[in-house]
Amino acid sequence: MRNEVQVIAMPMSVEMVNPPDIIALIAASAALTISRIPFDGPIGRCKGSASRRPIRILPTWDQMQAADMNVIIAGTRGAVTTI
DSSP states (O other): OOSOOOOOOOOSOOOSSSOSHHHHHHHHHHHHHHSSSOOOOOOEEEEEEESSSOEEESOOHHHHHHOSEEEEEEEOSSOEEEO
16 A cells, blocks of 8 residues: 555544543544554553552543543554553
8 A cells, every 4th residue: 555544533522521532542443444454453542540549541631630640551452552
């Protein structure tokens, strides 16, 4: 394949409790996976935050603001690609 492909996820509505970036990445991965485009996916992404204890997976906006550490991890079934 010689053409560049760009996937743009544009949320039309956000509930202002949970960030939409994780769902946007999963939707883009699903769209590329079911297309005929050569793609080494699917990929997944998870967000976590820690404020001493406990570690929260998929924190809300308020939990992210109060946290001491915020981490985003992305990868495929075989490997972690981004921390």
